[in-house]
Structures are given as structure tokens and as C-alpha cells.
Amino acid sequence: MAARDEILAKLRAAAAPAVELPDLSRFAPVTYPDLRERFAKSVIEVGGRCVFVAGSLQDELAKIPEFANARRSVSLVPGVEGNVDLTAVSDPHELNDIDFCVVPAEFGVAENGACWITDHGRANRAVCFLTQHLAIVVRDLVHNLHQAYERIQMPGRGFAMFLSGPSKTADIEQALVIGAHGARSCTVLVTS
Amino acid sequence: MTAGHPRRALQLVQNPERLHWHDQAVWFVRQKRDIARSFVPEWEELRSLASQIKAHALSRLPDYLEQFESRAKAAGAVVHWARDADEHNRIVLSLLRERGVTRLVKSKSMLTEECKLNEHLEAHGIEVVDTDLGERIVQFRREPPSHIVMPAIHLKKEEIGALFHDELGTPEGLSDPKALAEAARVHMREKFLAAQAGLTGVNFAIASTGGVVVCTNEGNADLGTSLPPLHIACMGVEKIVPSPRELAVFLRLLARSATGQPITTYTSHFHGPKPGGEMHIVIVDHGRSRILARPEFRASLKCIRCAACMNTCPVYRRSGGHSYGVTVPGPIGSVLARQRDLPPMPRKSFRAQWRDRGRAR
Amino acid sequence: MEVALFIPCYVDQLYPQVGMATATLLERLGVKVHFPEAQTCCGQPMANSGFFDDARPLAARMLRVFEPYQVVVCPSGSCTSMVRNHFPELLPGAPRLPVYELVEFLHDVLKAPLRGRFPFRVGLHQSCHGLRELRLGSGSERLVPAFSKTADLLAGIEGLQLVELSRSDECCGFGGTFAVTEEAVSCAMGRDRIADHERAGAEVIAGGDVSCLMHLEGLLRRDGKRLRTMHVAELLAEATA
Numbered sequence: 024m025a026a027r028d029e030i031l032a033k034l035r036a037a038a039a040p041a042v043e044l045p046d047l048s049r050f051a052p053v054t055y056p057d058l059r060e061r062f063a064k065s066v067i068e069v070g071g072r073c074v075f076v077a078g079s080l081q082d083e084l085a086k087i088p089e090f091a092n093a094r095r096s097v098s099l100v101p102g103v104e105g106n107v108d109l110t111a112v113s114d115p116h117e118l119n120d121i122d123f124c125v126v127p128a129e130f131g132v133a134e135n136g137a138c139w140i141t142d143h144g145r146a147n148r149a150v151c152f153l154t155q156h157l158a159i160v161v162r163d164l165v166h167n168l169h170q171a172y173e174r175i176q177m178p179g180r181g182f183a184m185f186l187s188g189p190s191k192t193a194d195i196e197q198a199l200v201i202g203a204h205g206a207r208s209c210t211v212l213v214t215s
Numbered sequence: 216m217t218a219g220h221p222r223r224a225l226q227l228v229q230n231p232e233r234l235h236w237h238d239q240a241v242w243f244v245r246q247k248r249d250i251a252r253s254f255v256p257e258w259e260e261l262r263s264l265a266s267q268i269k270a271h272a273l274s275r276l277p278d279y280l281e282q283f284e285s286r287a288k289a290a291g292a293v294v295h296w297a298r299d300a301d302e303h304n305r306i307v308l309s310l311l312r313e314r315g316v317t318r319l320v321k322s323k324s325m326l327t328e329e330c331k332l333n334e335h336l337e338a339h340g341i342e343v344v345d346t347d348l349g350e351r352i353v354q355f356r357r358e359p360p361s362h363i364v365m366p367a368i369h370l371k372k373e374e375i376g377a378l379f380h381d382e383l384g385t386p387e388g389l390s391d392p393k394a395l396a397e398a399a400r401v402h403m404r405e406k407f408l409a410a411q412a413g414l415t416g417v418n419f420a421i422a423s424t425g426g427v428v429v430c431t432n433e434g435n436a437d438l439g440t441s442l443p444p445l446h447i448a449c450m451g452v453e454k455i456v457p458s459p460r461e462l463a464v465f466l467r468l469l470a471r472s473a474t475g476q477p478i479t480t481y482t483s484h485f486h487g488p489k490p491g492g493e494m495h496i497v498i499v500d501h502g503r504s505r506i507l508a509r510p511e512f513r514a515s516l517k518c519i520r521c522a523a524c525m526n527t528c529p530v531y532r533r534s535g536g537h538s539y540g541v542t543v544p545g546p547i548g549s550v551l552a553r554q555r556d557l558p559p560m561p562r563k564s565f566r567a568q569w570r571d572r573g574r575a576r
Numbered sequence: 577m578e579v580a581l582f583i584p585c586y587v588d589q590l591y592p593q594v595g596m597a598t599a600t601l602l603e604r605l606g607v608k609v610h611f612p613e614a615q616t617c618c619g620q621p622m623a624n625s626g627f628f629d630d631a632r633p634l635a636a637r638m639l640r641v642f643e644p645y646q647v648v649v650c651p652s653g654s655c656t657s658m659v660r661n662h663f664p665e666l667l668p669g670a671p672r673l674p675v676y677e678l679v680e681f682l683h684d685v686l687k688a689p690l691r692g693r694f695p696f697r698v699g700l701h702q703s704c705h706g707l708r709e710l711r712l713g714s715g716s717e718r719l720v721p722a723f724s725k726t727a728d729l730l731a732g733i734e735g736l737q738l739v740e741l742s743r744s745d746e747c748c749g750f751g752g753t754f755a756v757t758e759e760a761v762s763c764a765m766g767r768d769r770i771a772d773h774e775r776a777g778a779e780v781i782a783g784g785d786v787s788c789l790m791h792l793e794g795l796l797r798r799d800g801k802r803l804r805t806m807h808v809a810e811l812l813a814e815a816t817a
Contacts, residue, residue: 027284027296033504034277034452039513042270047460050264052257052467065477115442116408134255134467135477148489149441152434168463168478177424177459178486180290182441185466185482190434193474194349194365196372197240198392203348204403205434205481221758228760238768242743249716258719527717529747533764567629 047169054166058133059213062164065136069188070201071209073136080160080212084125087210089156093122097150100127100160115149124154124206128186130163131211132171137185138211139171141178148182152190157206159186162214224534238532240368245526247475254477255467265468268461269517272422272453273507279422279455280498286425291487292494299501300330303449306497307332307414308339310447316341316411322429322436323347324416325363325520326449326499329542344406346435348399355382361536363543364473364522369535403435413439417450417496418519419465423458426486427496430469430479437481444492448485452503453516465519472521506551515550577686578608580645582638582675584655584786585617591786597813598651598678604816605688614641619666620658624752628666635659635666639673647685648675651809653706653785654752656680661709677710678809679784683725692815695735699778700726701769701792702745703785712784716744726784726808733815739776746772750791766795773803781805 024032055061059075066073076083080103084090097118098105103125112118128138138159142148151157165171177183190205201207227234252258272279284294297303303326311319319341321327333343333354345354349366353359355378360366367375376390385398415436419428427448429436440446456462470476488494506512525531525545536544541552579602583595599609618638619631638659642648650656656677663673676685702724706712713724730736749755749765770792773781781803783789789805796803806814 025296026298026302029298030296030452030498030500030504031277031280033500034280034507037504037508039270039274039276039507039510042267042274044271044457044461045264045267047264047464050257050260052261053255069477069480119404119408132478137478137482145490149438152437152441168467169460172460172463175459177421177426177484179424180487182486182489183484184437185478187476187478187480187482189480190432191480192348192396192433194347194352194367195375195392195395196370197243197365197368198372200393200396202400203396203433203435204346204400204407204438221760224758224761228764231764234764235768252719255719529749529765529768530758530761533768534761567627570629 050169052167052169053134055133058164058166061133062131062136062213065133066188066211069136070191071136071188071211073211073213076212076214080214083212084158087158089208090123090158093156095121096123096125097121097154098125100125103160109145109147109150112147115147115153118147118150118153121150121154123156123158124150125158125160126151128159128161130165130171130174131161131213132166132168132185133164134167135187136211137187139175139183140186141183142181151186152205154206156208157189158210158212160212160214164213219540220534220538223538223540227535227538228533234533236371237369237535241362241526241532244365244474245523248472248523248526251471251475251477255471261464261468265464265519266517268456268464272455272457273513273516276452276455276507279457280452283420283422283425283455284498286423287487287496288425290425292425292496295495295497297497297499297501303330303497303499303501304332304335307447307449308336308341310445310495311336311341311412312339314412314445316445318342318344318406318410319412319414320344320346320406320410320439320443321350321414322416322431322439323350323366324414324449325543326416326451327414328359330499330501344403344410346403346406346439347431347433348396351399351403352378359537359542361544362522362525363520369537407438407442410439410443412443412445412447414447414449415440417448417454418469419456419462420450420454421459421462422455424486426484428462429483429485430466430481432476432480434481437483440485441489446485446488446492446494447497448494449497449499451499451501469519469521472523512550512553515547518547577606577647578610578645579647579649579681580610580612580642582615582618582642582648582650582655582659583611584650584652586790587651587786590790591807594651594786594807594809597807597809598649601809601813601816602649604813605682605686607686610645612641612645618655618658620655621752623658623662623666632666635663636670639663639667639670642673646674647681648673649678649681650675651678651784651807652787653677653703653710653712654787657705657709677706677712677784679706679712679726679729680710682729690729690732690812690816692732692812692817693734694811694815696779697737697739697777698730698780698782698811699739699741699773699776700724700730701748701781701783701788702726703783703788704747706784707745713745729808729812730782733812736815739773739778741772741776743772748788748791750788752787755791762791763795766791767799770795770801770803774801778803780811782808782811784808
């Protein structure tokens with residue numbers, strides 16, 4: 024018998040008694056009186072920076088030293104200028120020297136500062152991980168992950184992620200180090 | 216507890232300074248978890264929901280696995296099935312060989328530890344680089360992880376400094392965690408850029424969409440899968456959740472329980488390969504169907520590997536992960552090991568069997 | 577009210593004073609106390625080691641011996657839990673024994689306000705079985721409103737000051753047969769527990785399980801420490817004398 028059928032047959036024979044899937048619609052998770060305030064707090068807690076954008080995005084970005092000093096930058100946000108055109112890059116390895124990347128998020132989650140970022144099938148999602156510094160532009164916020172998944176339309180095919188702050192590790196004696204493999208800083212720009 | 220544990224525990228117990236350092240380091244993580252969950256008033260309800268969802272998924276495991284397989288295929292992934300560790304290792308090796316891969320980067324996967332995949336691949340001439348910092352440290356030392364979330368929690372920064380001096384050429388005496396992590400970043404960037412394939416574990420597999428979710432803080436799973444063309448994801452059969460909405464329950468629990476973070480930095484959802492690439496998912500049994508068949512052990516398949524049981528366990532904290540002598544140490548490991556890594560215990564004592572015989576006569 | 581005492585075998589043999597204190601305390605509170613002498617071990621050591629078939633006849637015997645009584649009281653969390661939580665697994669369908677752990681009985685059933693005097697700083701050792709299987713307290717790992725039935729009882733005792741421990745409910749390392757098979761880790765845990773009580777300035781370690789206290793007492797004696805251990809029954813009997 025093929026491995027697949029043998030494993031499935033064994034699992035069927037193991038026959039754990041039927042258990043109902045709990046009804047999550049009756050579950051009332053925590054919500055916050057001030058969504059924006061809670062989101063900003065969470066972003067800071069996970070090691071990020073949070074900026075509420077009143078004027079132009081480009082002006083806010085210019086205030087970030089890592090953006091201002093970036094030699095090579097990528098922007099996936101309309102209206103924000105980068106100097107590397109991602110569509111012209113055929114091999115993601117060429118993106119290793121990107122200093123700054125600006126990406127749009129579909130929404131942010133107040134309870135944990137995470138932003139839902141999809142790649143819309145773009146070939147070069149590697150830029151989000153290779154870049155030295157990252158900025159995320161987001162407008163909509165939800166309270167918690169339950170609301171988040173209610174909202175998400177999972178792509179039939181493709182990549183998507185919750186990203187919460189900069190890359191980090193505490194693998195050496197529990198000491199928190201920001202900038203493990205991925206972005207060394209993460210600024211979340213909340214537009215209205 | 217596993218056989219030989221008392222003897223192996225002596226290494227830590229007989230060194231009171233190190234014993235208290237280890238106890239305190241791990242207890243610190245338990246405290247971070249306590250603080251994190253205090254911001255979630257519905258915490259206990261969340262835990263109970265998670266347990267019910269897992270019980271449900273286990274009760275319909277074959278159906279969900281079939282659904283997962285068909286959706287994953289529709290998303291463009293290739294699905295493989297492995298009865299045991301050997302079959303799993305053979306599948307991974309042949310995927311790599313067929314494509315001429317000699318350099319593989321891995322993100323954390325306790326399943327591949329369980330299957331001893333690294334040894335198998337290395338024996339066949341493939342360079343395997345564990346890219347989680349803690350995993351890389353223990354890989355340099357040629358020892359298994361001592362904790363499933365913090366693989367190098369048993370080591371002091373001075374020891375890691377000396378190791379990096381030998382392996383990476385960092386200055387002698389350098390033990391600042393930030394500087395050591397930076398050295399590892401530079402070293403690992405080269406490995407990521409040179410890799411021909413990336414292998415990840417799977418935290419959750421979504422039956423309704425055929426996607427897999429991988430959680431890391433460092434971003435290593437994402438670098439490892441977005442650069443090379445081949446992504447291999449290895450999962451135990453028990454990783455199934457019915458649909459994305461249940462993910463919310465588990466993701467709210469996982470990182471808070473594990474490290475006291477509200478969520479891992481990267482929570483990546485893979486549905487099929489990247490454009491122009493390949494994705495292969497290896498679904499592994501390796502004793503899990505046997506655990507499922509035993510009602511008294513079935514609940515151990517609900518484990519999401521958060522390691523909170525290790526952090527709270529006064530025995531683990533005072534004996535160290537290596538003392539258990541099995542892949543997953545600590546409380547949950549002691550339950551799993553009974554089923555997998557060790558010969559079964561006698562079901563009945565002599566006395567009980569003698570009594571049964573008397574009754575039968 | 578009338579109760580039957582269930583005195584665990586190791587209390588009977590090694591700490592008879594705890595049994596006597598339990599009886600004295602209950603009688604002082606107006607309870608008529610019986611002691612069915614035919615009682616033996618409840619089977620916990622066998623059951624904890626996985627030998628359910630060896631534990632079963634002892635469980636059956638316990639049920640027979642205590643069958644005539646409406647209320648059974650036991651000065652041990654782990655033995656109470658064995659009877660309440662694990663007998664039904666050993667003997668499915670058998671009648672339940674109406675057993676209460678002593679603190680639970682005083683706190684939940686008798687609800688008698690305890691008045692007395694005990695002018696010492698006391699560290700409370702919350703034994704695992706009492707905490708996690710009988711819920712005598714909240715348990716620091718759970719996100720529920722904090723409570724401790726033992727601390728509630730001690731609150732009425734004048735002069736008694738509960739010290740604050742850095743780890744409010746860490747295991748002492750006894751764990752029944754664990755102390756035998758894992759001597760080194762068990763002793764390390766016990767010594768850490770003692771050190772926590774010492775740092776907090778405790779003069780007495782009080783708890784509801786003699787087994788934990790026996791482990792700590794042994795370590796205290798070997799290490800020549802002055803800190804002493806007392807079962808809650810002993811403490812309350814002395815305080816209310």
C-alpha cells in the first residue's frame with residue numbers, strides 16, 4: 024500500500040471519537056476603547072516605531088534617518104518614491120543590498136501590532152526580508168486576530184504574512200537583539 | 216520521565232551555580248508568559264477553545280488531511296507522505312538530489328530533529344545550515360537543542376562567544392549578545408544567498424485552504440524560502456487546523472505562551488510555491504497514528520510546541536533539556552517519548568497477572 | 577456533624593501527631609470524629625507509577641471501609657485527590673466517597689471562623705495536588721482571580737504573618753516516588769524551596785501535605801537549619817488551643 028493510503032488507514036483505524044468544532048462566533052475576545060492608541064502601543068512593544076501620518080507620506084518617511092540615508096530603496100506604495108524598480112529585478116538575490124523598503128499592509132491588528140501583508144503574487148517578496156530597514160503603510164485597524172481572520176480572504180495561491188516589528192532574537196542568554204536576519208528597524212505609518 | 220534521566224541530570228544538578236543560572240533563565244520566560252497573558256482577559260477560555268479545536272481536528276484527522284492535500288495541490292504544491300523518519304529523510308534527500316541541490320538552509324523544525332534529517336543529508340554530501348540562531352549554535356556544537364523554542368538556553372554567552380571565535384572568527388573574548396548576533400547575521404546572509412533550497416517546519420496546516428503557517432522571530436524561514444527556488448515544508452499529521460479562523464485562537468496563544476510576545480514577528484502563510492518556484496510538503500506519521508490510537512495518550516497530539524510546560528517545570532529547569540535524552544524534552548516530551556523513543560512499559564505487573572490467572576481458573 | 581477520618585498510611589506511621597492534631601482541631605470545632613481502623617493505604621503510590629491493577633483492590637477496600645460514613649476528612653491533598661479524582665478511573669461506576677481535604681472541609685463545609693494566636697512569620701507551601709487537583713488555591717499559572725483557602729483560614733489567626741514568596745506555588749520536589757527515582761533533582765528543588773522561604777523571612781513552613789513537609793524537613797535537618805515545618809492541622813490546633 025502507498026504511504027498515503029497506509030497512513031490514512033491507520034489514522035482512520037485509530038478513530039478518536041467525534042468531537043464538535045467549537046462555535047467561535049459566540050466567543051467575545053477583548054476589544055479596546057481606542058484602537059489607534061492600542062495599536063501604536065503594541066507596535067512599540069514589539070520593537071517597532073509607530074507614526075500617525077497627518078500630511079504626506081513622503082514627508083513622514085523623509086524624517087526617518089534610515090530612509091533619508093538609504094542608498095538603494097524600494098517602494099511598493101503608490102505615491103512613495105524608491106530608486107530601485109522591483110519589476111526590473113529578475114533575481115531576488117540582486118536585492119541583497121536594499122537599504123530601505125516601504126510596503127503597504129491591508130490592515131493592522133491592535134492587540135499585537137502585526138500588519139497583514141500580502142504579495143499579490145509578486146515574485147520578489149524577498150525584498151521584505153532582505154532589506155536592512157522596513158516601513159509599513161497601513162490605514163485600517165482591527166482589534167484582535169479573530170477580527171483579522173474574519174476579514175482576510177486567503178489567497179488561493181501566494182504568500183501573505185503577519186509582520187510584527189523588526190526581526191529579532193533572544194537566543195543568546197535571553198538578551199533581546201533587534202535585527203536578527205531581517206529588517207533592523209520597522210516603522211509603521213498609520214494613514215487616515 | 217525518561218530512562219537515564221536521573222543520571223544525566225547530575226551534570227547540571229552537581230553544579231549549583233549553573234543550576235540556579237539555568238533555573239532562573241528559564242523561569243524568566245515563564246514570568247514573561249504570565250505578563251503577556253495578563254493582557255488577554257479571555258485567556259483561559261482561549262486555551263479551552265484551542266484544546267477543543269485540536270480534539271475536533273484529531274477526531275477527523277484523515278478527512279482534514281485529504282482536504283488539505285487536495286487544496287495544497289490546487290495551490291501548486293506537491294504533497295508527499297512518509298510513514299516514518301526514514302521515509303521522510305529519503306523523500307527530502309531525493310527532492311534535493313533530483314535538483315542537484317548541495318546547499319540547504321533550514322528554519323526550525325522539531326520534526327526534522329526527531330527524524331535526524333541533518334545527519335542523513337550530511338552523510339549524503341549535502342551542506343545543511345540551521346538558520347535559527349539558537350539552532351545554528353547547537354549545530355556548531357554538534358549537539359541537539361536543549362529546548363524546543365530556545366535551543367541554546369543551556370549555554371552562557373561566553374561559551375557562545377568562544378564557539379563563534381572558533382567557527383566564525385569573531386574576536387577572542389567577545390561575548391556581547393548583540394555583537395555575536397550581528398556576526399551570525401553576516402555569516403547567515405551568505406548562507407541564505409548561496410542556498411539552493413529552503414526547508415521549513417510547519418506550525419499549522421490549514422485544511423480548508425491547503426496553506427501552511429510558519430512562525431519565526433528572526434525571519435529566517437522567510438529568507439530561506441524567498442531566495443532559492445525550492446521550498447520543502449515538513450509537517451507531522453497532527454498540525455492540521457480546519458480553517459483560517461481557528462488560526463486566530465492558536466496564534467494568540469502560541470507566542471504569548473512561548474516567549475511572552477503577543478505574536479511572533481513573522482507569521483507567514485504559504486499557499487503554493489513562489490512564482491517560478493516549487494513547493495513540496497512532506498506529511499509525516501512517524502508514530503503519531505499509534506499515539507492517536509491510545510486514548511490515554513491521544514491528548515499529547517494537541518501540543519502546539521509552545522514549550523510553556525518546559526518553562527514552568529521545576530524539574531526541567533533543574534535538569535536541563537539534554538538530560539531527557541529525547542528530541543522533545545520536558546513534560547510533554549516525557550509523554551511523547553513513552554510512545555516513540557522508548558520501548559513500551561509493561562502494561563501489568565506480575566502481581567496483577569498472577570491475580571488475573573487465579574480469577575480465570 | 578460527624579466525620580470519619582482518613583489518615584494516610586505515612587501519617588499514621590511517621591507523623592501520628594498530624595492525625596492527632598486533625599482530630600483535636602475538629603473536635604474543638606464541635607465535630608464528632610470517627611476513625612475506621614480497618615483503613616489502609618489508598619493505593620496512590622501504585623497508581624502514580626502506572627500500576628493501576630495493583631491500586632484497584634486498595635481503592636475497593638477504601639470504599640468498603642468508609643461506606644457507612646456521610647463525610648470523610650483527610651489531612652492530605654494528594655490522598656484526597658487520589659480518592660476523589662482517580663478512584664472513578666480505577667473503579668468505573670463505583671459510588672463516590674464523600675471525601676474532603678481538611679482545609680477544604682474547614683473552609684467550604686464547616687465555614688467555622690477560626691480564632692486563635694500564632695505569633696510567627698509563616699511561609700505557605702502550596703502542594704501541587706491540593707492546588708491543581710483540588711483547587712485549594714488559584715495556581716499562579718492560571719489567569720483566574722487569586723485565592724487560597726489555606727490563607728483564608730490562617731487570616732483569622734492573630735499574630736500570624738504570611739510571608740511573600742518569590743515563587744508562590746513551585747513544587748518542593750517530593751512527588752512521591754519521584755523523590756526516590758530522582759533523588760538529586762528532588763533535593764535541589766527542595767533546597768530551592770527552603771531558600772525562598774528563608775529569604776522571605778519565614779520562621780515556619782506550613783502546608784497541607786505531610787509528604788511535602790517531610791521532604792523539606794529532611795533537608796532542613798541535614799542542612800542544620802532552624803526553620804521548622806508544620807502541617808496546617810498542627811498549626812491550627814496549636815493556635816486555637
